[in-house]
Amino acid sequence: FIIFISYRNSVLVIIPYLTMENLMQISARNQLEGIIREINEGPINSEITIEVAPEIMVTAQITTSSLRRLQLTVGKKAYAIIKADSVMVGID
DSSP: OOEEEEETTEEEEEEEHHHHHHTOOOOOSEEEEEEEEEEEEOSSEEEEEEEEETTEEEEEEEEHHHHHHTTOOTTOEEEEEEEESOOOOOOO
16 A cells, blocks of 8 residues: 655655555654645556645656556645655745
8 A cells, every 4th residue: 555656865655544544653753644636547657645734735746557556646644755865945
């Protein structure tokens, strides 16, 4: 029930809501609980948008087969879990 997406030394993990408390604990500190607000399904990859705070969205790209296997649907609770070994800061 875990999807790992790697992008430039960062890993985003989407885990259905119930697995966090019932099946596993993880060491990643950046665990963002939210609600799936949008799914754009493609033939190979799909985009999942999770609202983690009012009007604050996190979008992840996962395989469509993982989307189907996890039975992700709009309105379902999920976590965006971000594991990174570095964080950059920018200013305007």
